[in-house]
Structure formats: C-alpha cells, structure tokens
Amino acid sequence: MGYKKAEEILPMEIIELIQQYVDGENIYIPRKADSRQKWGAGTALKQELSERNRKIYQDYLAGMSNNELAFKYYLSKKSIQRIIREMKVEKVS
Numbered sequence: 001m002g003y004k005k006a007e008e009i010l011p012m013e014i015i016e017l018i019q020q021y022v023d024g025e026n027i028y029i030p031r032k033a034d035s036r037q038k039w040g041a042g043t044a045l046k047q048e049l050s051e052r053n054r055k056i057y058q059d060y061l062a063g064m065s066n067n068e069l070a071f072k073y074y075l076s077k078k079s080i081q082r083i084i085r086e087m088k089v090e091k092v093s
Helices: 012-019 045-061 066-073 077-092
Strands: none
Touching: 045 066, 045 077, 066 077
C-alpha cells in the first residue's frame, strides 16, 4: 500500500472537511466492500501453501511422524497437526 497526497487526488473542499476531523494525521480509507479481494487473491501464496499442505499430508500418509514432518517443513508440531486435521476433513468432504 502506498501513500498518496490528498492534494493530488481530492478536491480542496473535501480536504478541508476531513481536516475538521483529523488535521495533519495519516488515515486509512478502506476499500468498498464490493471491490475487496479475498486473502491470497493478489499473489500465488495461497496456491503455494495449498501445495505444501498437500505434500505434508502425502508424507503423513506415507508414514512420516509429526516430528519428522515438522523438521522437514520447518513448522511447529502443532501446525503439522492442524494441517493434517484440515486435510483429513477436506478429503472426507
């Protein structure tokens, strides 16, 4: 997220109105609800994590222990347990 100068994008009347509430401070203006993206939509991270979790589950089914998986994937044992639990539910659904 980059900052933009209000003077470059807003009419002076609106700037003066905003200054009545916040003068010289940074404010965040959220996106409209209909233009928000879901998490991971702007990058490939969501797909990469999904692929990693699938590999973890395959290794689990092949007999690797939670400790071995945690070491191999640089995750905590709790994270491995959560991923396996979620993958089991996903496979059942």
